[in-house]
Each structure stands twice: as C-alpha cells, then as structure tokens.
Amino acid sequence: MPPNQPPLFEFLLFDGFSNMVLASAMEPLRDVRMSAGQDVAGWRVTTLDGAPVRSSSGLQITPDGVFDERQGNRTLVLVAGYHVREQVTPALLAKLRTATRAAKPVLALDTAAWLLAAAGVLDGHTATIHWQELDAFAETFPQVEVSTARFVRSCAFLTCGGASTALDMMLSLIQDLYGSAAAFGASTMFVYDPSRQSELNRGAARLEQRGSPKILKAANLMAETIETPMSTAALAKRVSLSERTLARAFQRELGMTPGKYYKMLRLQHARYLSEETHLSLEQIALRCGFSSASSLGRSFSGHFGRTIREARGQEKPWVQRTRGSGRD
Template identity: 40%
Template sequence: MHPIHVSVFLCNAFSNMVLACLLEPLRVVRDQTGADIRWNILTDGDRTVISSSGLSVSPEMPMVDAPEPDLVIIIGGDAFRDTKGMTAARSLGQLMRGATVIAADTGAWVLARGGFLNARNATLHWQLLEEFAEKFPEVEVLPDRHVQDGRFWTCGSAAAAFDLMLQFIRDQFGASVAFDAGAMFLHDNARRHGASYPDQALSQALSPKLKRVIVLMSEALETTQSVLALAEQAHISERSLRRLFWAELQTTPGRYYLLLRLARARELLRYSDLSLDQIALRCGFASSTTLTRSLRKNFVSDPLQDRRENL
C-alpha cells in the first residue's frame, strides 16, 4: 500500500464532530495496520478559523506550500453562505487536482460555488438540501447519506461522515480493516465476558451469525479456538463460516482471528507494562519470539518501536 497524504481543509465555523468522524478512523487504520497515512491542516484564507463550538485552529502551512495530496477533506461550516467562500473555491482547485475529494457538512456548497460539482451527483446536510438544489440547479442533489460521483464524495452530518469514511477505508484497505476501525468507536462499555466486540454494538451491515463468531473470537484471544470449534458454537458448518467471512469481510476466519489477537497485542505493547512474554501468552502466542515475528510480518511499521521510544 502506497503512502496516503491527506489535506484537511477547514472552513470557519466548522464542526469538531464532523472533523473527528472523518479523521479518527484514518488514525485508527494508521495505528492498527502501520499504514503510512499522513495529514496536514489547511484553512480558508490561510488564517485561523473558529469551530462552531469556539475552538481555534491555525493552518500548519499556507495552501500553496501544501504537499500534493492523495485525499482532500473539505469540512464546510455555518458561514457557508458568505461570498468570501469564492476565495476558498479558487484556491481549492489547485489543491484538489487529481486527488480524491471528500466534502462534508456544507463542504458541497464550497465545491458547488466553484463549479466543481456541475453535472455531478452530490449531497450535504439534510436541512439544506432544498436550498442547495435551488442555488445550484446544475448539481444533481440526492437525499442519500453520502454520495460518490467519480473522485468526489459528499455527505452531510457527522454520522454520515463517519459512514462515508468507513466506506473509503473499505475501498482502500479492505472490509476487515474498515470493520475494525468502526468497531473501535461503535462498541459500548458493557463488555460481556471480556468481549472486545459485544454483539449489540457491531455494525448492522454484518449478519447476526458473523457478529456472533467475532464475539466468540474476541472472548478467546488467550486460549484460541479452531475455526471448526467456532463454527460449531455458532451452529453453522465450517464451510459456511468460511464463506460468510469471505462474503462480508473479504478475508478468512483464521486471518481475521489473527488480526484481532495482534491488535490486542499492539494495544498492550503501547499502553501496558506487561513483558513481551506476558503479552504473547495473553494473545494466544506460544512465545514472545512468535508474537514479534507475526507482528513484523503483518504490519508495515515496527510495532515494537513505540515501546522502545517510551523506555
């Protein structure tokens, strides 16, 4: 996987919630998989902007100095009707050239004002759909949660932004990585029997049987079970279980189980004082050597680096 550079463009009165819903899933993918994902913060007019809740954010650099991005995230704000947005639209044209573009909240308004959405499908915050359609008749406005038209993705609320980002991650990294990124934020605190992924909190896109198997896996990270044993507990055949994982997560049960154990190991490496041998045993590995070898095989970055840096 090649590096992904992200430029996050914030407009005045942007929503902190929308920003978090778009950026935090990428952060999880970076931390969990070792993917080379980097981002910089840019702002309208290269000046400090104030979020809708009053937080000040300054740009890391002028837009003209920003490195060429693979992904541009535009988060509009409550001041979207301000004609000064024309400046933003013009400066965005160069930044967006060739990049995938995600416009959230009122970000579609900024794009439409610059003519970037002409003859394209788009959406934005549900309260503004009618006004947007009247203002920009050359844009095909859809009431969907998020819309993709070529390299342009648009969405409205924070919840829709979160769904959109998970879809982007799914396209770039696969369904299992997207599932893990979503589960990091969607599970509740009522962990039954120590489960990392309570079945009531898993994505509704997954079948009940698959949710059940993943809960079983998360409850047995230390004493691992065979795929056959998991299938029997879920009351399906092993062959059906394998088909289920491939159909819904595009991976095998064994591979997904391994990634759950490695994710737990990485968490313990970062945030606990347990020795490597102790972590290995808690995550179902015979020794620290086996664990280290598996971590280095499955992650681009050295998963032991964080621990060494904190010593």
Template identity: 35%
Template sequence: MATSRSASATSTTQRTVVPQTLGFLLLDSFTLISLASAIEPLRMANQLAGQELYRWYTLTQDGQPVNASDGLQVTPDAATTIPLSLDWVVVCGGVGPNRNITREHVSWLQAQSRQLRRMGAVCTGSWALARAGLLDGFEASVHWECLAAMQEAFPRIALTTRLFSIDRDRFTASGGTAPMDMMLTLIGRDHGRDLSAAISEMFIYERVRNEQDQQRVPLKHVLGTTQPKLLEIVALMEANLEEPIGFDELAAYVDVSRRQLERLFQKYLHCSPSRYYLRLRLTRARQYLKQTPMPIIEVASACGFVSTPHFSKCYREFFGIPPREERLGTRSRSGEPLSESQSLALTLSPDALGQEPVSSAVAALAKARGESTYASVPLR
C-alpha cells in the same frame, strides 16, 4: 522467548502501497467533530496496516489559524497557496457555510478538480463544492439543516438525505460522526473490509453505517412550508405502514388527482409515491430487525408485506443485504479490488516529501510502532 503480537505481525511479508495524500480545507467555524471523524480512521488505518496508507494536511486560505465552531483554534499545516501533490481534497464546513466561502476558496477548489483530485466534503463543506460547480450532476449529502436551502440554490445537484454519498470521484458526508462511516467505507474499498472492520473495533464503533442509511430529517426541513399537501400525504403514509393506503385514496384525502400526487413526489422527493412508501416501510422494518426480537415473518406483516419472500426480496434490493443477515449483523459485500498503481514501494522518510510540509501522519505512525495493534491487519 515469546514473540510479541506486533513483532510477529511485522515479521510477515507486508505488501506496501503508495500513500494517498489528503488535503483538508478548513472553513471558518468548521465543526471539529466532523474533521476528527474523517481523520481518525486514516490514522488508525496506518497503525493497523503498519505502514503509511494515508497522509494528510490541514489547510486554510492564508495558512493562519482558524476557529472551529466550538471556539477552539486550529493551526493548519499549510496555506492553499503552497503547491501540494494531493490525491483527495476534503472541505470541512460548519456554521454559516455560505458566508465563510471566499472566491479564493472557489478558485482553489476548481483548480484542484482540474488536476483530477477526488473531491469531498464533510458537514456543510458540500456548499463550497457546490459554489465551485463541482457537484453538478452528482449525488451529494449535506447536513439536514442546509438541505432545503442548498437544493434551492443548486438545483443541478441530486441532494439526498443519506448520511453520506459516494458518487464517482465525489464523496460527501452530512456531519457529526457520519464522516467516519464514509471514511471507513472508502478505506474498505481501497484496502479491504478486514481493515475497515478492525478500525471500527478500535474505536468501539459497533455498526458502520452504509450509503443507504438516512439522516433523521424532519420532512419540513426538506420541503419548507411550501408543500402542505405533500407533507400531509407523507404523514398519512407514515401512520399507515402496516396496512398501506392506496394512492387514489391518498390523493382524495388531500383533494388532488392521482396525476398531481405523482408529480408532487417526482418534483420534490425525486421518486414515485410507491417508491417513497416502500422506503418508509423498509426503513421501519430495519428498525424492527435491529432493535427488537420480532420474528422476520412478523416484521414483514407489521410493515405491510403480504409474504416473507416478497419482503426479503424488497429488503435485499433496497439495502443490499437480506433481512436475516441484517438481524445477525453480517455483511455479504466486499470492497473493490486494489489497483496495481497502489502496489508500489513506500518510504516514510520526511525527505521523500521534498519541500512539502511534513504530514502529521508520519509522526502519528512513528508513535504507533509501540502499540500492540501495530501492523496487526495484513493488507489484502
């Protein structure tokens, strides 16, 4: 008799791990797409591994239902006043983050951080972590609409335009589907690239974006209207990628000195003019590699590089992958090794949770047992 794929997968020896527990703090008017983008990869990780790698709870301050930004009402699993043994805390923000963050939210987040939780946020949830002082000295991402205001309010945070940022035990995503890319990256680090790749395949997610991918942010939203000369310089750079303009010439165009130009870039864009110009050229090169059949030598020339070897060296240093592999869609990097503490035995029994509310991960995994993909990806 033929053996089904799921039966053959579960018949092999699967190494079990202690599940990581996540608490998703839902702020009023949070964006539902960001929450789903963060949770769905965790659900699929459990299904493909055939065991509970992650469990999660949705939380509100008082345990009462909360409205998402689209008006849908979500009933949380618990209130923040219920003691839960969490490994990760993720703040889900959305519309009007500043007015929807309470002192109780801030106190709870600070208490969670003191217990050495991994602290994260999606969409505008980064604002809550910032209010709690938990992003000072860290690199962080937030939706581009909040970028300028948040930089002004919290100057100690190294805000970036990247889709997501992972800095030590802080992880923040800009919003929309960016949390999915972040979670796939974190899952890959915890349990291997094979699992994260299989999850993206299940979601028909053609390319997992990495930490170098940027939000397409109009620079005026980063700087506001206070730096017209800097905006003009950047516009000149963007219009002259194939034949880069010298910095003395750029400075002369907007009637500033070379030293003033360098100070503007360092103060407002946190890099040198040469680094910013290089990033513009490499970002354009990446678009050519992914969206056109142009030979690599022509891509290099079109982006102002004098030789293909120099272009390849700069591209690898910036994106962590050579242009040829980028064109082929392959990746040479692997995730970090699993810690020994994660190799302990696992039980899926709700009784193991003691007095805690039962995570919906348990029910989702039980339903997934009948799927052909159940336990189809062995953990490394």
C-alpha cells in the same frame, strides 16, 4: 503519485468547522495506518492562507501549511461548518475549480458541499449536506440533485452531513482502498461492546451489505472471545457452517482466512493494551489469547513490523486538533 508513496489526504479547514466531523474523518485513517504496521496513508491539514482557524467550539487549529490549489496526487477533504455562505468569494471559488480538477476524489464534509456547489463543480451531480441546510441547498443550487442519504458518491465527489455520516463515508472509502477487514478494524476504534457495535451498524455489522449473516456472527464471536480464542472448528460449529465453507466465505468477503482475521483482532487489542496500559507483557499476552509473552512478541513483530516493546515506548500519536466537539 510515485510508486510506494501512500495516498495523501489533505484536510482543508474553514472557520466554524466541527471538531467532531474532522475527528470522524481523520481518526479512521490513523487506525488504518497503525494497524497496517507501515505508512499506508498520510494526511496534512491546511487553510486557505496558512493561518490558524477556529472550530465551532472555539478550538484554534494551527495548520501544517497553506492550501495550494495546483497540487495533484491527493484526496482533498473540505471541512466547513457554520457561516459557510460568508466564506464564498470569487477567489475561493476559483481555487476550488482548479483544485477539484487535480484532486480525485474530493470529499465535502458537513456544509462544504455548499462551497463546491457555489463553484459550479457539482452541477449535474448528486450531493448531500448537513440536514439543517438541505432545503436551502436545494433551492440555491437547482443544478445539483440533492439527496437525503447519509453520504453520496457521485463520480469523483463524496459528500456528507454531520459527524456520524462523515465516519460512515470514511469507512466506506477505507473499505474501497484497503478492504473490508481494514474498514471493520477502523469502525471498532470507538466502540468495543459487540452488541452495541451491531446496534450502531459498526464492527462486524459494517460488512452487512457485503457479508453473510454467518460471517457477521463469526466475526462478532471472535471479538467476544479474544482472551480465550476458539478453534476454527468450534467457531464453524457455532455458526452452523463447515470449516471449509467458513474458510471460503472469509476469504471471499474479507480476503483472509478465519485464523488470520482472528489473530489480527487479538494483535490489535494487544497493541492497544501495550500503548494504553501498564500491564506487563505476560498479562497482555494472556488477555489476548497468547500462551506467553514471547509468543505474542513474535506474532506482534511479524504483523506490525516493530516489537511490542517499541510500540509501548513510542510517543503517543495524539493530535489535539482532532479533539473537541461541534455539531453533528
């Protein structure tokens, strides 16, 4: 991959795929790209012949192009759903063998692990699949170690079942590629209630395996007090840590100071309000803990690389193909 070129995710869709699965994998990447203020990830949608495909709910998707199994320098994301057995052909299996040699990593969502297993590339690996296919998958492919985990990483292959597990898998990959703070930000895009985030193991709870309970509590307090930010001293007192210990923990676990992380949350909320509401810039500033619109504007430009007025006036990046519902 040429220097400074963002990672390319290629979503190869098969008829019968779930809209929810596709959205759960693609939308976190969109959030990372928007939050970074520059292009740090790219993606395209392809089909085997470049023709439109239909999701499980009947939504027709027109791809960006035809799938080229010889292309390298990409993360290949296979998205299959119903009728996966009918899609197994010698021509497809040959393409997948070629493609998986060139692409690293390879993600198989929903029932797409069936296609990889049929191609023989999962032999000797551990994998999972949609729960409805687990038993049949194990019986059909004895060379694959079948797991009931939400998602499985085995060398270059990542496999998962339905939509919620696709989201978990993508957030884990984002954490590996861009850090815990990026994964936390992406995980909150659908859920805003901090208590609900914790209940669903999203938001700050996404850091549970790597973060200490004190840091999780501090991150949730930040999310709850965006409009009236606390001082670092007050925040440290609320979680029973010294300021110095809190700063060290944030630097170790999130790669930034508490103040920088706090401001990042506030700026992300400001970006959302600027793009999705008709609030004045002064009102947005007050709702995000800034003293004035000019203060917000300086911070916004420094973080996102564009002015808040430019963000407000830009074309909305809605992608219809990520909407809809399918099975989970």
